[in-house]
Structures are given as C-alpha cells and as structure tokens.
Amino acid sequence: MPFQAQSDSLIIIPPFLQAGDTVGVLAPASRVNYEDVKPGLAVLRDQWNLHVLEGKSLTSSHYQYSGTDELRLHELQTMLSDPSVRAIIAARGGYGCSRLLDQLDFTAFRENPKWIVGFSDLTALLSHLHGLGYASLHGPMAKLLTKEGGEEATESLRKMLFGEEVAYTIPSHTYNQNGEVTAEVVGGNLCLLAHLTGSVSEPDTRGKILFIEDVGEYYYNLDRMMIQLKRAGKLDHLAGLIVGQFTDLKDNSNPSFGKGAYEILQEHTREYSYPVCYDFPTGHVPDNRAIGVGLVATLKVGRAEVSLRFLHLESTYL
Missing domain, CATH: 3.50.30.60 (LD-carboxypeptidase A C-terminal domain-like)
Known part of the structure; x- marks a missing residue:
C-alpha cells in the first residue's frame, strides 16, 4: 500500500487567479534588465489577461541588487499588504531575499493571502512562507516566461495559478x-x-x-x-x-x-x-x-x- 504522510499543520492555499486580477511583478534580489522582462510581462497581460503592477525594482539598481534593501523591502511589503494584488511574481532571483525576511510584516497578508512565485533565491521567501503556514509556487519567473524550451513550464505555472489540474x-x-x-x-x-x-x-x-x-x-x-x-x-x-x-x-x-x-x-x-x-x-x-x-x-x-x-x-x- 502506498505511504500516505499526514501533515501536522494546515497549509493555507491562497485564492486562485481569474482573468482581470492584478499581479505584482518585482525584483526582490539581484538587478534585472528591464528589456529581458518585457516579453514575460506581455504574456501576463495579453495571454493570461491579468493586470500587471510593475515594481520600481524592475528598472532600478544598487550594486548587484535591484535596489537598496530599503527599496526592495518597501516594494515587497507594499505588494504583500495590498489586498488588490492577488499574486506576486518575481522577475528573477540572484541574491538578496534573505536580507529582507526578518523585516517583513505578514499581518495584512494573513487577511488576504496571495500566491508568491519564484525559484532560486526566492527559495528563502517560499520556505519562510511555508513556515508561516502558506502555500506558494516554485516555478518560472517573469524573465523566463518566454524562454525557448520552457513552453511547458510556463503553461504549468499558468495552470497552478488558475487552479487547474x-x-x-x-x-x-x-x-x-x-x-x-x-x-x-x-x-x-x-x-x-x-x-x-x-x-x-x-x-x-x-x-x-x-x-x-x-x-x-x-x-x-x-x-x-x-x-x-x-x-x-x-x-x-x-x-x-x-x-x-x-x-x-x-x-x-x-x-x-x-x-x-x-x-x-x-x-x-x-x-x-x-x-x-x-x-x-x-x-x-x-x-x-x-x-x-x-x-x-x-x-x-x-x-x-x-x-x-x-x-x-x-x-x-x-
């Protein structure tokens, strides 16, 4: 008989997306070339029919980061707390998420949970969210949504976000x-x-x-x-x-x-x-x-x- 593990905690699954929802796109870690992100933003807008809120971190930089810790923290905190933002999708990883974790306030997020999407350095944030009792998505980031050979991966992310099998x-x-x-x-x-x-x-x-x-x-x-x-x-x-x-x-x-x-x-x-x-x-x-x-x-x-x-x-x- 297959082994069935029992979870000792209830994981909260955020609401799935619907056409017309607002999603935030930001770079919470390393700097990103905005031109590399534009095709992915177009996928979110034109193919998935989502309203995209672009963070300042998509066009700013501070050494290797997409902005100072203060800028990245403020931007991530604002999107986490904004009930109109139904998901937050990272533009890229790199390094820097763990510098922000202990300063984030999840009070408003708990009232209106949302999907957080990313991988690589975003593992820090996804793991932190799991510890708080919330599900998230490890998968393609905005910069990679149109990458050749990644068509099935992009479609898998869409299915996950919209609650499909x-x-x-x-x-x-x-x-x-x-x-x-x-x-x-x-x-x-x-x-x-x-x-x-x-x-x-x-x-x-x-x-x-x-x-x-x-x-x-x-x-x-x-x-x-x-x-x-x-x-x-x-x-x-x-x-x-x-x-x-x-x-x-x-x-x-x-x-x-x-x-x-x-x-x-x-x-x-x-x-x-x-x-x-x-x-x-x-x-x-x-x-x-x-x-x-x-x-x-x-x-x-x-x-x-x-x-x-x-x-x-x-x-x-x-």
Missing part, C-alpha cells in the same frame, strides 16, 4: 528508488535550503516530499551542502525525494573531485528506503515545471516512468 510524467532514471507516496511538497534551491538551516525560515521536511536543484556550484560544495542537510536531520524522515536539475557545476582544476552531481546525491541518499526520483524538470533550465510548495502531491516512482500529481487544488482560504 497539474500532473507530470517523465522517464525513469538509473538512480531512482521505486515507490509511491502522497505527502506535502517542500524544497527548492539546495544552496538556499542549506543557508536557511538553523533559522526560523528552515523547512520542516519531516513526512514531506523534498525537491532540490542547484546551479553553478563546485562539486565539493554540493557534497558539503548534502552533508549539512544530512547532519541537520533534513533527510532522515522524508516521505520522498525529487532530485531536479544540477546545471553548470564546476570541478577543481587539479585534482578533480572525482564524482558527478547525481553520484554525490546518490551517495548521501541511497541508505534511505523512501522513493527517490532523479532528473526531474525543475531548476535553472528552460523546462522548469511549477511545483506547489506546501501542496499535497502523489509521487509514483516506477521502473519505466515517474509521475507527480498535485491533489486537492482548491483554495482553503475562506
């Missing part, structure tokens, strides 16, 4: 560990998950399906981050594990680290009996499928294929 099927991988589980999904960028460990924003992975991805890291640092999660007990009591894309990784010049990304990950997870899926389309790639952080899904890892189906896509907010 979402399910994925991919081929099996040699390193997979078969099994079936229904549980809440948490996770995101591995570097950020390690970074959040020990803070109030760290994810509770017990009984959850954890998904991980990363980009641009050295192989030895990937190994170190997995050891960090393991020593912190984040891998011990999972319901399942989804390994996404680990791209643009780097090796030592001499001597070589000696192992690839999936070899490193398998070394740290093969002792566990829960289902593990490798090569899932999530991460810093065009085909970055939307994943609901805090939503319940059924993960089936079989000999020939893997499926991930999200359940109960109904808003719990009354």
Whole structure:
C-alpha cells in the first residue's frame, strides 16, 4: 500500500487567479534588465489577461541588487499588504531575499493571502512562507516566461495559478528508488535550503516530499551542502525525494573531485528506503515545471516512468 504522510499543520492555499486580477511583478534580489522582462510581462497581460503592477525594482539598481534593501523591502511589503494584488511574481532571483525576511510584516497578508512565485533565491521567501503556514509556487519567473524550451513550464505555472489540474510524467532514471507516496511538497534551491538551516525560515521536511536543484556550484560544495542537510536531520524522515536539475557545476582544476552531481546525491541518499526520483524538470533550465510548495502531491516512482500529481487544488482560504 502506498505511504500516505499526514501533515501536522494546515497549509493555507491562497485564492486562485481569474482573468482581470492584478499581479505584482518585482525584483526582490539581484538587478534585472528591464528589456529581458518585457516579453514575460506581455504574456501576463495579453495571454493570461491579468493586470500587471510593475515594481520600481524592475528598472532600478544598487550594486548587484535591484535596489537598496530599503527599496526592495518597501516594494515587497507594499505588494504583500495590498489586498488588490492577488499574486506576486518575481522577475528573477540572484541574491538578496534573505536580507529582507526578518523585516517583513505578514499581518495584512494573513487577511488576504496571495500566491508568491519564484525559484532560486526566492527559495528563502517560499520556505519562510511555508513556515508561516502558506502555500506558494516554485516555478518560472517573469524573465523566463518566454524562454525557448520552457513552453511547458510556463503553461504549468499558468495552470497552478488558475487552479487547474497539474500532473507530470517523465522517464525513469538509473538512480531512482521505486515507490509511491502522497505527502506535502517542500524544497527548492539546495544552496538556499542549506543557508536557511538553523533559522526560523528552515523547512520542516519531516513526512514531506523534498525537491532540490542547484546551479553553478563546485562539486565539493554540493557534497558539503548534502552533508549539512544530512547532519541537520533534513533527510532522515522524508516521505520522498525529487532530485531536479544540477546545471553548470564546476570541478577543481587539479585534482578533480572525482564524482558527478547525481553520484554525490546518490551517495548521501541511497541508505534511505523512501522513493527517490532523479532528473526531474525543475531548476535553472528552460523546462522548469511549477511545483506547489506546501501542496499535497502523489509521487509514483516506477521502473519505466515517474509521475507527480498535485491533489486537492482548491483554495482553503475562506
């Protein structure tokens, strides 16, 4: 019989979008080229029929950031608190979200929950929201909505935001560990998950399906981050594990680290009996499928294929 995890907390699912709703688009971390965002803004306006509120951070900068901490904090806080904004979609990630977390006030957000969308550095905000009891969406950001090869990912985000059924099927991988589980999904960028460990924003992975991805890291640092999660007990009591894309990784010049990304990950997870899926389309790639952080899904890892189906896509907010 498939394992069914029981959540020890009620996750609030924000209201789904409808045509004509207002969504905010901002850059809460690194600076972004506004010209790179314009095609994605057009998708939101012209194809999804949404009213788009553009943040000043789309056109401002402060060193590597899209603005000073004060500007980015004020903009994010304003959109979080504005009841007319039904979702907030990041333009890009980079670095900077964790600098803002402890100063955000979620009082008004609790009265009018909304979807927050992003990945990479946005993992910090999504994880923080999950700790507060709210679902969010790990998926394509505004800059990437028209990226070639990402058509299915963009459509998956639209379906998630508008409350449509979402399910994925991919081929099996040699390193997979078969099994079936229904549980809440948490996770995101591995570097950020390690970074959040020990803070109030760290994810509770017990009984959850954890998904991980990363980009641009050295192989030895990937190994170190997995050891960090393991020593912190984040891998011990999972319901399942989804390994996404680990791209643009780097090796030592001499001597070589000696192992690839999936070899490193398998070394740290093969002792566990829960289902593990490798090569899932999530991460810093065009085909970055939307994943609901805090939503319940059924993960089936079989000999020939893997499926991930999200359940109960109904808003719990009354």
